[in-house]
Amino acid sequence: MHAVILAGGKGVRLRPYTxxxxxxxxxxxxxxxxxxxxxxQLATSGFTSCTIAVGHLGxxxxxxVGDGAQWGLAIDYSTEESPLGTMGPLLTMRDRxxxxxxxxxxxxxxxxxxxxVLLRHRDSGAPLTIATYARKVRIDFGVLTTHDRKVVSFxxxxxxxxxxxxxxxxxxxxxxxxxxxxxxxxxxxxxxxxLRKGSEPHAYAFDGYWLDIGRPDDYDxxxxxxxxxxxLLLKGA
Numbered sequence: 001m002h003a004v005i006l007a008g009g010k011g012v013r014l015r016p017y018t019x020x021x022x023x024x025x026x027x028x029x030x031x032x033x034x035x036x037x038x039x040x041q042l043a044t045s046g047f048t049s050c051t052i053a054v055g056h057l058g059x060x061x062x063x064x065v066g067d068g069a070q071w072g073l074a075i076d077y078s079t080e081e082s083p084l085g086t087m088g089p090l091l092t093m094r095d096r097x098x099x100x101x102x103x104x105x106x107x108x109x110x111x112x113x114x115x116x117v118l119l120r121h122r123d124s125g126a127p128l129t130i131a132t133y134a135r136k137v138r139i140d141f142g143v144l145t146t147h148d149r150k151v152v153s154f155x156x157x158x159x160x161x162x163x164x165x166x167x168x169x170x171x172x173x174x175x176x177x178x179x180x181x182x183x184x185x186x187x188x189x190x191x192x193x194x195l196r197k198g199s200e201p202h203a204y205a206f207d208g209y210w211l212d213i214g215r216p217d218d219y220d221x222x223x224x225x226x227x228x229x230x231x232l233l234l235k236g237a
Contacts (some may be wrong), residue, residue, distance in 0.1 A: 001047045001118055002098050005038065007106035008055025008080040008089060022057040024106035025064055026219065029226040032234075034213060035065065035106050040234055043071045045115035047102070053089035055080035086187040090176055097173050105167035109222050110210040111232050112168060117204050121170025126202035127194055129170035132163040133210050163203065166210055209233070 007024045024035035042050060050073050054061050058079060068075030078093045090103065102118045112131060121129035138159045145153040165187070175194070179185055194201055209229060213219050226233070 001045075001049075001102070001115060003042050003047050003050045003102040003104065003114065003118075004090060004093070004097070005035070005050060005052045005104055005106045006086065006089060007035065007061055008053050008058065008084075022054075022061055023213070025061060026213075028109065028222055029230065033064070034109060034222075035061070036071075037109065037233060038104070038106060039065070039068065039071045039073060039075075042102075042114055043073055044235055045113060047073065047115065049074040049076075051076050051078055051093060051097075052106070053078045053080055053093075055083070083184065084182075085184040085189070087176075087190050088183065088185040090171070091179050091181040091183070091185060094173060094176050094181065099173050101171060101173070103169045103171050105212075107213045108167050108210070109213060109233065110166065110168075110206075111208050111229075112166065112206050112210065114168065117168060118170050120204055121172075121202070124202045126170075127172055127175040127199050128190070128201035129204050130191075130201050131166040131168040131204045131206055133166050133206055135162050135164045136160070137162060163205070166206065167212060170204070 025033045028034055050068060052075060054077055062077060065075055078089055080089050100122045102114055117131055136159050139157060143155045143158055144151050191201060211218060211222055213222050
């Protein structure tokens with residue numbers, strides 16, 4: 001099984017931590033970088049090879065990860081010379097990817113079974129499988145419904161339930177056909193194109209532990225929770 005890790009972003013929302021370190025290498029706990037945790041999890045889930053798409057401070061990631069032998073993975077790299085969006089880096093490596101592979105952001109902390117996501121994707125025949133997570137969003141205002149200049153209903157600070165993307169996907173190489181390598185392609189653009197064509201992505205619902213380390217508050221929470229969740233995230237460590 002093959003995975004592609006997207007690790008080319010600048011991590012602007014996580015500054016100042018990412019001023020001198022690429023976001024996937026910020027430390028979690030006393031010993032591990034986020035990317036190391038992800039690579040260990042991939043190996044445990046049955047993956048044997050991985051491509052890391054690098055850009056900003058990519059040489060530091062290359063120096064840290066190397067060829068992946070220490071985790072039992074064969075790792076190669078794809079360099080993003082200019083910002084290409086979430087899915088754009090895949091276009092430049094499309095010809096060397098298997099028909100079905102996993103794609104994920106390099107800053108996701110979760111106990112999701114990555115191998116199962118890919119196997120379910122293969123079995124589904126879907127063009128894209130999106131790992132999803134339930135999120136409750138609270139509106140900090142009273143919400144009004146109006147009609148013809150009249151208030152017809154009122155809800156005080158309601159909560160709304162959503163299924164959000166976890167930043168982990170099963171993808172088929174054929175889904176990328178028709179897009180031009182070297183041009184940006186966002187995840188949103190790909191999903192909307194599939195919906196327009198009537199080729200709906202599948203959802204992989206997950207309700208375990210998931211934290212997208214995008215902001216300083218998320219990073220502080222990850223470090224605070226890692227000690228108690230280490231055995232969950234790094235099985236056998």
